[in-house]
Amino acid sequence: MSAGKGATVQDPPVKPVKGRGPTFVTRFLESRHLGWAGLAIGLLAPFVIATPYAMDVMTSAVVFVMLAVGLNIVVGYCGLLDLGYAAFFAVGAYTSGVLSTELKIPLLATVPAVIVVTVLAGVIIGGPTLRLRSDYLAIVTLGFGEIIRITANNLSITGGPSGIYGIPGLFGDATSSQVVFYYAVLLIVAAAVLLAARLGRSRIGRAWRFVREDEDAAEAMGINTYKVKLAAYIAGAIWGGLAGVLFAAQLSAISPASFTFLQSALVLMAVVLGGMGSTPGVVLGAIVISLLPEVLRGLADYRFFAFGVLLIIVMIARPQGLWPHRSRER
């Protein structure tokens, strides 16, 4: 447990033991085909249960996975704590909601605008703060989350406290069936998860991990840490914004109450619980966090208290999460 400076996710010590490879479980957990298996489970789920309630819960869970994977880029890969992630979620949802209802265009057509706006928001917030110590980022993002929520609450174009309603579906038809919508969301999110995982293994992904492990060493090796951190922050912003589009499409109505600090904290919880920097872990964490309230309806009062305590316990007892990332570079 005595982690070195900046070592957020510890790799297990590698001992070359002759005649014993990784165990079956390890090999199973690291299998590259696991992602496809997960997608298959997602695709087959509606055949098992397809009540409107179940479809709604499943769609929400998948959108939540998108959020968690996006936050994982910032927190998991790059080690920057973003406590206002719901702000990007809100920016995406509101941008697409306002554009689609004002211009009467399908939500998918608003995606380029959403990306532009979220990148802009990411630069505005990340630009000044990423030059500072990373803990400043945490609190500035916290403030940013509040700014966005209060702004949405007070502007007339965002509909004030009652929000925007009557948002058309993804393809411009609000009437399309739930199952079709679920499959559309599932495929989009699967692509996003795959992309995030590939990003994590790319050149810039290695730079992110390096910055997370030891920022000074990274800088000494010629990595422009500021640019690399900003890139992670912006990537996270885009993922969050796109998740917001899906959210707006699912509910067809958005209001500031959906984008509180609680939402940001839940996404963070999913990332920490699953394992920071580990794509399968984060996906699992997101599914657990989003389905848990449905299972434990009766314990609603204790839920968030338990989440808080769990955050502390996970960080003390198992900082690498339930399903930690294992580095392939040895």
Add this chain to the structure above:
Amino acid sequence: MSQLIWNGLFVGSFYALVALGYSMVYGIIKLLNFAHGDLYMLGAFSGFAMLGAMGGLVKSSSLVALFVVLILTMVATGLSGVVIERVAYRPLRGAPRLSLLITAVGASFALEYGTRIVAGPNPKVYQVRLDGTALHVLGALITWQQLALMAVSIVLMVALNLLITRTRQGRAMRAIALDPKACLLMGIDVDKVISRTFFIGSALAGAAGVMAGGYYGKIDFLMGFIIGLKAFTAAVIGGIGNIPGTMLGGLLLGLLESFGTHFVGGQWRDVFAFGFLILFLTVRPTGLLGERVTERV
């Protein structure tokens, strides 16, 4: 005009009290204690519980009762701060900073929703409401209660400053802020001093909580969230880790908000404050009185 200044200074003294705890903890172990705002909330609630227990006594002499409750609450929140440090932060000393920040978020969450379980989700109305006859000073309306609360804040801040600059204990704190490892070698019980720092900071936040409860009259379990952010803003404006700077920052933020509310509108008050935080971090991240910190590898 003078009313705006007075309101700003009054609210600012609350901010300064809460910000001091932030600043002390940050100065000594470089941790942003997210749970700090919730200790303010906890102070308000424990004050509420104590006033409820005192019952009839309260009605006759509200200001005296509030003062007694204030002292007791400071002890209670101070101890809570120590417990939080012991349970959530000490096991992670030496762990990466990200882990500490995340446990701090967890502690904040646990405090908020723990209070919600105990006290219920609905806002509570304080038994003591401090609104009295107003004085006219240079065109501003000032109540005696405001003056009393302001005086308490000032006394607490002066006492804190004396403690830090004049006593052995304060010297130990300043030493740890400079170099914890060397302090260990010099025979300072670092853990104990950190515990005491948490006690003092949390007690100040608790005091602010009781005073805010008595002044605004309504408390709820999420009241610490915004004030925590504001206190951080105040600490950044003044220079985090710097005690006089933090006090200055609190007052300044109060003034800024007071004027901002007047000119931009009340619903934008929080946006105004946080916008200012971001602006300040861009232009002068070390704060007004903070020193430039060079990070050594």
